[in-house]
Each structure stands twice: as C-alpha cells, then as structure tokens.
Amino acid sequence: MNQKLYELIKKAQGNRTQNAFALKCGIDSSTLTRILNGQNTPKPIILKKLAENAYNNVTYRDLMIAAGHIDSISNNFPYAITNYNIAKLPIIGTITAGYDGVAIQEDLGQIEVLDTALCGYAPEECFVLKVKGNSMYPLFIDSDLVLVHKQSHVDSGTIAVVLYNGDEATVKKVVYKQGENWLDLVPTNPEYMTKHIENEELEQCQIIGKVVSLVLRKI
Numbered sequence: 001m002n003q004k005l006y007e008l009i010k011k012a013q014g015n016r017t018q019n020a021f022a023l024k025c026g027i028d029s030s031t032l033t034r035i036l037n038g039q040n041t042p043k044p045i046i047l048k049k050l051a052e053n054a055y056n057n058v059t060y061r062d063l064m065i066a067a068g069h070i071d072s073i074s075n076n077f078p079y080a081i082t083n084y085n086i087a088k089l090p091i092i093g094t095i096t097a098g099y100d101g102v103a104i105q106e107d108l109g110q111i112e113v114l115d116t117a118l119c120g121y122a123p124e125e126c127f128v129l130k131v132k133g134n135s136m137y138p139l140f141i142d143s144d145l146v147l148v149h150k151q152s153h154v155d156s157g158t159i160a161v162v163l164y165n166g167d168e169a170t171v172k173k174v175v176y177k178q179g180e181n182w183l184d185l186v187p188t189n190p191e192y193m194t195k196h197i198e199n200e201e202l203e204q205c206q207i208i209g210k211v212v213s214l215v216l217r218k219i
Helices: 003-013 018-025 029-036 044-052 060-066 199-204
Strands: 086-096 110-114 126-132 145-150 158-164 168-175 182-186 195-198 206-216
Touching: 003 018, 003 029, 003 044, 003 060, 018 029, 018 044, 044 060, 086 145, 086 168, 110 206, 126 206, 168 206, 182 199, 195 199
Parallel strands: 086 126
Antiparallel strands: 086 110, 126 145, 145 206, 158 168, 158 206, 168 182, 182 195
C-alpha cells in the first residue's frame, strides 16, 4: 500500500463515504478501492478527477507526487514513466517573480513536456515562461520554466501570471473577494511584500493565465 497516497485520498474524501466520493469523481468505487489498497497505481487523469473534487485542499500536484508521477524536489517526471504523450510548447518570454518587471514577449524556443504536465489542458491553450527572481520561493525559483494555461480569470488563491500598471507583469498568488473592488498579488517568499491593487488600478490589471505546473528546474 502507498501510505502517503492513501492518506491524501482519504483527506480528499473528507466526510463523504467512499462510494459517494467515487461517484462525485466519476470513477468506479471498485477502482478507488484498488487504488487505496495499493493494487493499482492511478493514472494522472484519475488523480486529476480526485483533486478536482477534493475536500481539505488536496491538490493534483500532491497526488501526482504521492503516486510517483512527479519528483517532489525538481517536479520533473521520472525517466521510468512510459506511455505518455509528449507536447511541444513555446517559451514565449521571461516573467518576473518580483515587481516592476515590464512584460516583453520574446521567442525563447520550445520545450517538450509530458502531457501530464498539462493537467488536462489542451497544448494549444498553453505556453511556457521563464521565471526571473525568487519572490515565489520555494514554489518557483529564478530560471524555472513554468507552464501556463491561457485564461482571463482565476479563482482566489490561484498562482497566475498578471499584467498590471499597463505593461508590468508578474507571477503571484491572486487573492480577492467576489464583489469587492480590490485584488492582492501575494508572494510565497516572506521576504517580499504583497501588492494591493484597488479601484481604478484594477482597470489596468489583467489575468494572462493560470500557472499549471513547473516543467523544468536546473539544479
């Protein structure tokens, strides 16, 4: 039995019965039982369904690491994994993890990633950015390559690429309250300050995309 995966799935299940959780996720209860018993290693698509319907803040990345699909330190995929498709994505520029970085799109080539890094999104809806700075440490560090899904809205608490002040861009956790006229750009590194944006400044603030995964870290 994979004890870590078992504990995460049970945490995701919350106070629901196993049958109810499996039904909510759109999988057979027997499939979930085999996963919990260690008889099956769940495919990424199953883990994605579990994460999407999880209680208690269990993420897709948590489940992927526990199942052995992602290395917990570098977030790279182990070489032993086979039978996954490869997607080729453009690296369209550098994004600052701090503030006061001007958004400049540039062609930095392409990178091949396993389709599991797309977390279910279509390759043509995604792109890759190079991170500059360490305000998102330890989640992202300088020179990391992150995969971004193009979208103009994200839920509060999501890591996203944000354009503000007209031409400045950053990667931050986006925090807001529905119906209120403000937004916070929150770093994960405590050495950096949260940037508060409100009122007319919001008119120049735009979500470019949701950061889906870390695809390359050079160590």
